Amino acid sequence: MYALGTHLLLELRDCNPEILKDLEKVKNIMVSAVKEAKATIIEVSFHEFNPFGISGIVVIAESHMSIHTWPEYRYAAVDIFTCGEVIKPEVAAAYLIKRFECKSPSIVELKRGILSHRNEKLPHKVLSESNGPLKNTEFYQAIGS
C-alpha cells in the first residue's frame, strides 16, 4: 500500500530534562538526527519559551521534523514526516531516543496520503532550483487535465 509520506509520532517520556531545556543541545541533536537519516536540511528554526521549553522545526527536502519539549515534565513530542524511500526516519527516531536519554519512548507510524486510486510508487520531490513559476504544460500533464 503506497503512501506519499511516512509520519512517525514520538512520545518521549522520562528524558533528561537538562538536555530538553537547552536550546543549543536540542537544536544540535535534531540536526544530527536529520543527518543520521540522510535527509537534506533546508531550514532550521528553534525557539526558547518561558519559563522553559524549546520548539524547533527542521524543514528538510523530504518534508520536516519538529520537536516541542516540556523539560519540567521530562517530556518531548517529536514528529518525523518524510517522503521518498531513501530516508530512514526510524534511524532518526532511534538516535533521538538515545541522545535525549529517553527511558520511556513510544512511537506511532502513520502513512500520509494513501491515494487509493493509484497503485504505483509515488516519487518524492526535489527542491526547485529556480524557485520560479512552474511550467503549466508539465503540471496539467501530471494532474491528467
Added chain:
Amino acid sequence: MYALGTHLLLELRDCNPEILKDLEKVKNIMVSAVKEAKATIIEVSFHEFNPFGISGIVVIAESHMSIHTWPEYRYAAVDIFTCGEVIKPEVAAAYLIKRFECKSPSIVELKRGILSHRNEKLPHKVLSESNGPLKNTEFYQAIGS
C-alpha cells in the same frame, strides 16, 4: 484526561490543484488559518519543490502548523499542533478545508503528552522575552528536584 498538546492530522484529498501549487496562495492561506485560530505567529517558512509542491511551516507560540502539498494528486497533508486552551485548532482546520476547496477531507485528533501521573491542567508556554538562559532555581522547583 489532560494532555500537553492537541494534534490534528488533516488528510486533504480532492483539493483545487491550482491553489496547492501556488506558493503565495498556500502561504497566505496557512497564515490566515493561524490567525483564525487566534494563534501567535513566530516564524513562517515556505518552500517550493520541483516539479511542483509546497512545503511550509508556521511556528506559533502554541507549537506549529505544517503543510506539504502534492498538487499533481490534488492532495495536501496538514498538521496542526497546539497547546493551551485558548487556541481553536478546529477553526483553523475548517478554514483550510474551505480555502483549499477540499472535497474529501478527513481529520484525526490526537492528544500528545498525556502524562498519567498528573491530573491537573497543564499550562502552555509563552515565548521568552529575553531568550536568555533560564533561572535554574525556577527550573528545579518545577521538575521537583
